[in-house]
Amino acid sequence: MPEAEKEPETRDELAFVVERLVASRCALLGRDPRSIAAVVERAAEQWLIDESPWMCRAVDALAAAGPFSQAMLRYALPRMIEPLVDGALERLIEREVGGWSALERVDSPTLVLHVLPSNLPGHAAIPSALTLLLCSAALLKPGRDDRVFAGMWIESIRRVDADVGACVASVYWAGGSREVEDYAMNAADVVIAAGGDAAVAALRARCGGRFIGHGSRLSVALVARDSLDDLAAAGVVDDVAIWDQRGCLSPQVCFIEGSLDDARAFARRVQAGLSGASEVLPPARMEVGEILDERRFRDRAEWRGFAAGETDLYAVDGPPGAGSIAIEREFRLESTPLHRCLRVVAVDDLARVAALLAQNPARIEAAGVAASPQRFEEIAHALHSAGLGHVVPLGTMQKPDLSWRQGNRPRIAEWCGIR
Amino acid sequence: MVTEIYERVLGFLEDPAGDRFEEIALAVFRHQFGGCSPFRLYCESRGRNPASVRDWREIPPVPISAFKAVDLCCGEPERVFLSTGTTQGIDNRSRHAMPDLRLYRASAIAGMRRFLFPDVDRLDLVSLIPPVAERPESSLAQMVAWAGEEFGCDGMVECVAAGEPSFETLVDSLRRSERDGAPLAILTTTGALIHFFDYARERSLEFRLPHGSRLMDTGGGKGAPRPMSRKGILHSVWSLFAIPGYFAVNEYGMAELSSQYYDSVIRDRFDGVHRGRVLMSPAWLRAVILDPKSLSPLPDGEVGLVCHFDLANAGTSLAVLSEDIGTIDGGGLRLLGRAPRAEARGCSISSAEWQLA
Incomplete structure (x- = not known):
């Protein structure tokens, strides 16, 4: 060969x-x-x-x-x-x-x-x-x-x-x-x-x-109030687990529409899903620096929870990279160390997320959305208006077809100067 | 009850003879488990409690990132120290909230007496470290202030004003020491010391300090104009001040600890011990090297994360997991650098943080 x-x-x-x-x-x-x-x-x-x-x-x-x-x-x-x-x-x-x-x-x-x-x-x-x-x-x-x-x-x-x-x-x-x-x-x-x-x-x-x-660039997931269920969690799990988030189409932050308690409940669903995924799709081998970055991510969330007397970390038992979900109390967008590390942020209305992403659309690659059909259209419209080119159903983020314009660019037109 | 455990530790700091480290460490663990709710939650999440922990090495070490999230203080803090934030930014500093400052003071002074001043009661001191009046949140500044009180002939000559080094003041002290034949101890950050090397070279300055003069530097390369190896620093200390290597001590401390490690050279000379330069700690501070992946203890000679067990942290967190890489070798600790961070890979943003808020 x-x-x-x-x-x-x-x-x-x-x-x-x-x-x-x-x-x-x-x-x-x-x-x-x-x-x-x-x-x-x-x-x-x-x-x-x-x-x-x-x-x-x-x-x-x-x-x-x-x-x-x-x-x-x-x-x-x-x-x-x-x-x-x-x-x-x-x-x-x-x-x-x-x-x-x-x-x-x-x-x-x-x-x-x-x-x-x-x-x-x-x-x-x-x-x-x-x-x-x-x-x-x-x-x-x-x-x-x-x-x-x-x-x-x-x-x-x-x-x-x-x-x-x-x-x-x-x-x-x-x-x-x-x-x-x-x-x-x-x-x-x-x-x-x-x-x-x-x-x-x-x-x-x-x-x-x-x-x-x-x-x-990084990608995000959005889950509407009407879709905080196992199906959405499974979508997040698939999009997070494939290639261990090394690709820019993997979500690193998941905004859920609801309360902190809703965020925790959804995080538990994702934790369970990632636990199963680690059996079927074992996490990639990690270097020492990557393992330490994952541990820093976990420590930060875990101790923030200890300070508040609550749980802010949902970690998957297993080898390094099996999965770590942190509950974020602040409404902001912050990357993770990858390796199936996900931030879950509760927000009262997903419309606020579009406004947040609009602050720096050039850094966002894609959004995966779980919502009823009508809400999906509303959310996708808001995200497109915020400058995001690639908005797809959650669970399909890692299956882009040739219509995906990486970095919002045409695939080939730009290579030969056609726009 | 609270003061009882602190008194017990203070007694050990004053007279560390006998094999009491483990017994006191387990008592401190019981105190911290009962007195610090976040720590108790942490231990419970790891399945550890005073009944299950039978060896001081089994006490769950607190990662230094925890000090950024919570005050690990058994009671009302008497004083809060902050890390410099050099690694992760000023907004991401560790907070070390101490309920009983006597523990830090007793440990710091005893450590300096053992490793910096074992051969003298007092001598002239000069400092290139910002004074505590300017940096009340700095545990290092506080330690240097105590050094002036305990070991200075006439307190401490401060060579930093309004955050800026005053090398002219330092030069005056150095010339005075040369002239009077009175040994001088220079306490400095490594960064300020390297700045002074450059300052002196530009002006062709050179000093021949009297025998017994010494230098303590600390802080790694923070704020240094250029990197310098330890060998290079020792060479420059000799050529600039005429302070020999066996009187030049590197101190290793952390805002999250109450005790410090020192190069063994002055102590070894005092004790008549011949060996290479290693970092030594007082009897109430021990280092264990952990496997970075599993966090299980490694045998002497192997390289891993340095975990500190500091009895003087009785009011805060006895076991602290640092992000430094090192090994136990030759009876002491050898530091080999900071724990690695992941290499940025591919098109997905990783630890190179950026935020929208």
Whole structure:
């Protein structure tokens, strides 16, 4: 099974990869982009069939290389690929570009460099697919723990169509290789980077051409008074447990409409759900600093409760990262250390949450809402008005399709300057 | 009843001979379990109570973050000290509310006598630490004030005014000591000391203090203009003041404790002990190293979180879990730095906090 390209030690080694990509891209220029979409979709389907050899091998390799368990990878990795099937690519082209025919008039970039974040595996699939759709070549720089997936994904495309597969390469290099990085940044017409704010800002400063950065963001959950039930709690649990909140679509704060007692009752439901989830989806392995951050989160809530003679912490018994729910007495938005740590904030009217989020919409990625249909529409409208682009039912936050505009941006229109 | 346990601890501080640490620690635990409701709730949540705890190491340690959430005080506080808030900001400071200040005073003075001034009754003192009049909430400032009362020939020469160091005042004291041949003790934060190194270098200053002069620095790198290794500090202390390494002591304390650790060098010299520099504590303060993941005790030599058991905290919290990493080695404590925080990962905001309120 192929893996990522050999780690380039010099500028020349990377230049060789880039030149090969650019040359291969010539074969795409005369092709109907619908055929490229079909290739990508076919490759994605190969990953999603039952007992897919690609998926099985990726799960084994990623579990050995990174912090996630096989169970988590089997459950969550398909979600990184599912958005590419069932005609989703065509709908994306229709929505963002105006259809296949309009794509012929687009001035596509020759080479797009994707600097992928290291938080989750599987990040390589969608960016590379969308780049190919524009008849551009894609150079992927995967995260440290995700090198295996990128190489396998590219190989699966090659198996369907060697010409298309030759236009994508995954090249990993450790941070600090300045000569190699500078070459990569300048060889690409567009650089798209996601990751921590500091890392994105540093890359932006070094990029000579077009740069699109996706920095750190967080998501929230909102539960209306009429939906404070097990179903909503199960939605929170699913959205929190998948990938242990490492993705920006996981809620870190859950606003519930009701009293502090209601918040505690809901927290107990989530606690029970996370307890069950930790059996089915074991938490990721944590480093010492992560364990200590989780403990700080717990200590703070627990002692605040002791001071008041009440319970402000609902912790899941089990390994580190099994789950921690803190009751917050102040109406504010504050991130957590991740690892299934959730703040629950009681609010008398969820309309206040939209006003709170409106203070800094650029930092909010998504909201998951549990409410009756009528309230859902009201709340979603208020959140959209506050600047949130992605508002979905609770429990589906971690299943974004291609209509999700990360950071409120169009998926591909911005890459080639179409807005 | 309340004063009885404090008197018992004070008696041990005055005469720590005999193996009474465990017996007193368990008595203090009983007192704190009964006298501090949040602590009792904490112990109960861990399944611990005076009947179940048979060994002082079984007393549940209170994380220092608890001091930010609640006053762990068995009774009305006589005095409240605050941490500097260097790590997590001024609005997130620990509060150490003490019901009986005598415990802190007795411990601090006995610790200084044992580790800083075992060979002298009094000598000239000069301080680069903000005075207690300016920083009444600082436990360090209070300790230095007591040092002036107990060990100063003529109180304490304060070299900080309105929050700013007065290096001219310090230079005057240093020159006077050189001229009169009277040993001088310099008490300073490490940060202020490094500032003074730079000040002296820019002016080509140099001092040859008389034998017996000594220096105590504390506080790690807080406020320092640049990082300096302990070796570098000791080298500069020698070259600038002519104070040898065996008279240069680093103190390690926390706002959440009433007792302090000191480099062993002056005490070892006094006792004729030959060994490397380690942090030593008085008999009423013990350190246990805990596994950062499980919080179970680790054997000597292994690295983990430092947990302090301080009998002088009889009115507040005997067992305090710090966020410092260290090891017990060579009969003393070696500090290796702060507990790590998680590396920021990916696109989901983690501990790099931001808030909307």
